[in-house]
Amino acid sequence: MARPAPPFGNSTGHKSPSFRERHMTEIDRRSVLAGALATGAGLLAPRATSPAKAAAPPAGTQNPGWYRYKVGTHEVTVVTDGVNRFKFPDGFVANKSRDEVNKGLVDAFLSPGPDMVAVPYSPIVVNTGTKLVVIDTGTGEANFERSKGAAGQFHGNLKAAGIDRNQVDTVIISHFHADHINGLLTPDNKPSFPNAEILVPAAEWKYFMDDAEMGKQTSDRMKGVFTGLRRVFDGLGRKVTPYEPDKELAPGITSVASYGHTPGHNSHIIASGNDKVFVQADITNLPLFVRNPGWHLMFDQDAAAAEATRRKVYDMLAADKMMVQAFHYPFPARAYIEKTATGYRETMVPWSPTL
């Protein structure tokens, strides 16, 4: 059975001369494909196998982006808020040129086009058996119209996943950037989770609610961060519960300090039975920063600390083969990590069509 194989292989088991003749000669793969594509003349004539029927219209809709998996007895639902596609600004990666960023995106198969980037947002919901817990909240429902449906999908997809926002007991916030907290408010600035306690990192609260820190800001972007988050927390009447690292915030959900991206940035570990998953928030943004851990995203407030945190956590994820749930990975945003010669590499966890 080990004859030399012709282009695209051939078999030993049949004797059809027509394609033998065509394929037993050595032709290169490109000419095969070019040939295949050019053979418009080969279009089969339509057959009347049934009474003439109208062409099925395109569906034009996407499956609502939610995905469920178990961690021990905990039930985790990943609920996408959508994907923002935008022209990345100069300095998007502070220590890399625009050309290097473009090349990095192409090399990671993440480029939506020259100078463009596509950033996904994936909050999660954890049902611990006794508590319904949301971790981070997306860009906010008001953003759905603004973004023409590209993002601001979290609350809509939550509904599609059969989750009632009124049933949520606890919302855990990783850090205070808009794409993590804006979903705390409805478009008319009411609490999105009216019956939930809102847990925020103590260090984040202390830093960002400090008027002196706000007064020190010189960049428009950082001023906007302070103003934006205060608008959100004012909408909640500032009724939040600060939390420290290394605390169990809900059954099996523990905070882990992972500072750098912001002064009080926390990640979370969900553990149940023998299973656990590391919910990283923004230790990296896109997998671009997994493959290039030394690249400094413009939103990393303390880039050196963020990089040190990234390397430390990713070394751990790789060594322990621990699953990571990553806010800015492509939905459903679960992966395993391995170490490479130049950084790390993610392998997305296979989708299971059953729970």
Add this chain to the structure above:
Amino acid sequence: MARPAPPFGNSTGHKSPSFRERHMTEIDRRSVLAGALATGAGLLAPRATSPAKAAAPPAGTQNPGWYRYKVGTHEVTVVTDGVNRFKFPDGFVANKSRDEVNKGLVDAFLSPGPDMVAVPYSPIVVNTGTKLVVIDTGTGEANFERSKGAAGQFHGNLKAAGIDRNQVDTVIISHFHADHINGLLTPDNKPSFPNAEILVPAAEWKYFMDDAEMGKQTSDRMKGVFTGLRRVFDGLGRKVTPYEPDKELAPGITSVASYGHTPGHNSHIIASGNDKVFVQADITNLPLFVRNPGWHLMFDQDAAAAEATRRKVYDMLAADKMMVQAFHYPFPARAYIEKTATGYRETMVPWSPTL
């Protein structure tokens, strides 16, 4: 901003002594995590923020597995048939030991447990604008009950995706293994796509419908393949249309001979505008065989030809950065391929929450 970062990073922007004290000392990552997990005592006391309400019950359901994307003006819907998890038999990879297979699965983050494998099935539906085309059909509806819902999901998920089987104009079959053809019949052995023309590879038809070839078979598995496919095609009254390679089978959908896995195995290219995707069928099974292209799956009928085809096609996919839609990759089963020192490596295409 470039102070040395403590474990999990720290920031320069806050002054909260409590966690500074805890975190500014050098402790290793494992002790941090072990500590975090052990701190059950840190569980926050429940707060009565609202009248006592019952715990939300676990949802217990998975999102129906369908996903839509555009190739030019064509609309492709990937519709999972499910995932079979089973103990792999001796010889599952003909030229590798059980230990090597187990290690390969673990290294590729694809192991569901020792001696276990999980094989997904992802048929697709293409709306060309004028024709509704199904490529491969899954393990069959009758398998849904048999597998306790693990597989046989194709027809159910098709419905969830808003696609009416009666509207299907054309079914294209890549090859005659049961997981690709059994979905042609309903559980009561009627045609699943009553208004569709069924296109089958001419070489596959010639080989597998040849009684002399059937008579030559010595293994129970191969006898079963012949018997099984004849049952299916007899259920269709053998009303099929054989197709040759390099033909346009439906607008923008062209056949490409990719023999080896079976004698008449074909892949397909979907092309529209400047977009195209290579619908590989079984040029590889799991990404395990992408990373290890020299491994011979027991279902590769001519293993040497299958490997030659695999390497040739994957060299092309890598060189052209062409997207592959792969029947046995994890849902939604779309990836880009790059060449590595020892084989190839897939990068799953990011899920887009909008069409």
